[in-house]
Amino acid sequence: DSGVTQTPKHLITATGQRVTLRCSPRSGDLSVYWYQQSLDQGLQFLIQYYNGEERAKGNILERFSAQQFPDLHSELNLSSLELGDSALYFCASSVGGTSGSRGDTQYFGPGTRLTVL
Amino acid sequence: AQTVTQSQPEMSVQEAETVTLSCTYDTSESNYYLFWYKQPPSRQMILVIRQEAYKQQNATENRFSVNFQKAAKSFSLKISDSQLGDTAMYFCAFMKHAVGGGADGLTFGKGTHLIIQP
DSSP states (O other): OOSOEEEOSEEEEOTTOOEEEEEEOOTTOOEEEEEEEETTTEEEEEEEEETTEEEEEOSOOTTEEEEEOTTSOEEEEEOSOOGGGOEEEEEEEEOOOSTTSGGGOOEEOOOEEEEEO | OOEEEOOOSEEEEETTOOEEEOOEEEOSOSSEEEEEEEEOTTOOOEEEEEEETTOOSOOEETTEEEEEETTTTEEEEEEOSOOGGGOEEEEEEEEEOOTTSSOOOOEEOOOEEEEEEO
């Protein structure tokens, strides 16, 4: 158990809908990352938040957005869903401290399996 | 942008054998980190080992060790005395040094499916 929690475990929805995925980082971690794993694209970095602020952006679609709250949990919002958005969505966390320290290591949650029908 | 290449889609070895998984990467960064993650059938992503690019010494974690060749941009994973529980997808990942401290997003290879046969 990495200490990172994600809810829900599974989500089934229809095209055009909007969903919210939730992540709670490990105790003490300030950084949260979101990744998408699909058969077509493999594992892709979407976005990073550090202590409530957006820190880095990857291949995140405009239909997707995220935020990190004062208690450090994060939510990934996916809207106008398409069949191709079906994937496993991972959240990861790290201490996010001085680079070069062990705090840079990212620990992954169990993922949310999203199915768009 | 960085790229990570894992040229072996699938490998199969007998239990107790030693196996080496290959990974090469391309980057113009001078400060970065490299990782191997394991994804068993449960789909959980589990950190196997980490290497800081500024360290010449190869990282080791019990039966897992790496061969880091910075000039060749190569980062292979060696698993000694392989066990049935090592059966999983193995992903090589790159992370650049983030300006101002903190971490950055990981760039992953496409993975190698390792099967340990009894």
